[in-house]
């Protein structure tokens with residue numbers, strides 16, 4: 001047996017690469033379907049809480065604060081305000097947008113909660129809190145019931161929103 | 171009436187970017203054996219094991235607790251796993267403590283870990299979601315906008331974040347277990363580091379670490395070990411939804427409620443005056459001033475002034491993150507437990523170079539998710 005290389009000579013195996021892939025199905029349910037069907041028509045649809053009156057977009061079907069179903073649909077504007085943002089300059093596996101890009105919290109007019117949106121058509125060093133933006137949609141024939149229907153937001157050309165108007169949404 | 175509970179043993183690994191010399195089982199055993207030795211106990215003395223870690227996708231190892239049971243001496247004993255995202259090390263410690271304070275067990279081993287080098291947490295945190303544009307770039311991308319909101323709200327000067335980044339790395343030089351040892355750290359080095367998530371630079375963010383932490387908790391009639399016990403005077407957890415209208419993302423209600431609860435249990439009315447040292451989950455530099463306010467160490471808007479004045483430095487009146495904090499070591503699942511463990515070490519007088527002289531009462535805090543899970547405890551060298 002002499003002359004043979006043993007496992008001990010070779011030492012421990014340090015790492016093994018094991019790729020994992022997963023495509024998953026997601027069931028949006030009744031409430032979120034309203035939002036998705038809205039996107040398919042090129043508009044934002046939220047829902048109002050019957051107790052506190054707050055408008056959620058996208059609605060998950062109930063108000064997290066009051067625990068009651070949200071039943072009233074509310075059509076929201078195509079414009080909104082950047083409440084806060086960051087400029088992403090870090091590459092990572094699976095990234096689908098070229099860096100640097102602006103990831104902002106957008107508060108649509110008529111909504112009481114912001115959501116994350118990509119801001120384009122403005123240099124990254126000119127983005128600011130309070131910037132007024134509008135949604136740019138894909139071509140009508142490309143609209144689908146998904147957020148991919150919104151290409152990005154861009155400056156609407158309106159004057160910046162006053163801090164007082166959005167400070168409670170931070 | 172709840173049973174008294176104390177920390178009687180602590181252990182942790184040397185936190186590093188890659189621990190290719192050990193499997194996950196080897197990693198957790200390293201910390202657990204150290205905690206058992208510190209408590210003068212062996213595996214057979216333990217009644218139950220509580221383990222915690224962050225999401226399984228961070229390593230690609232599903233339900234690791236199943237395979238870790240024998241490695242942690244849990245065969246034939248109760249064992250379960252806790253998960254509350256980044257705060258999990260803190261909530262795991264508390265779940266273990268509840269098993270003692272409820273009178274169910276006498277000695278419980280609790281362990282938390284992450285082996286970040288086994289996969290890609292940045293990727294795992296950035297997987298496209300059906301209801302959001304694919305913009306999220308890891309935890310930094312999530313928290314940076316809220317940091318900007320804090321800066322706007324408080325009027326804090328932009329160099330405050332760099333001060334925290336420097337302070338915690340200087341503290342880490344005292345801690346042989348810390349991942350980052352940067353002897354040349356200064357404001358300029360932080361400023362010169364790459365901007366990752368404007369306004370956050372590379373050196374204002376936590377590293378990716380492999381590491382584990384462990385503690386042995388015991389009831390009053392089962393105290394052992396050569397160091398005095400760290401008695402738990404208060405413990406609390408709170409959560410809130412990630413998204414609701416009117417949510418304060420800078421100063422979350424769940425954090426305020428959690429600290430109010432833990433202070434009430436410990437009889438603390440003025441945290442800054444009555445707490446000798448605190449270990450607080452600060453993965454991005456700006457979370458120090460933000461949590462100073464959330465934890466009631468100062469009035470709203472004044473957190474950055476305490477940082478600027480050096481109050482939270484090693485020599486300050488309220489040293490924060492004497493271990494070097496999450497900014498110096500971030501084995502995610504263990505990061506919360508390391509906060510809880512560090513304050514136990516402080517009140518037991520076993521913190522070595524990073525010991526604060528005369529530390530008798532200390533606060534450990536962890537948060538996780540989108541600032542939606544909070545866990546805290548107050549420990550003391552005095553029996554409650």
Ligand SMILES: [Zn+2]
Nearest residue numbers: 049052063066
């Ligand atoms: Zn409501």
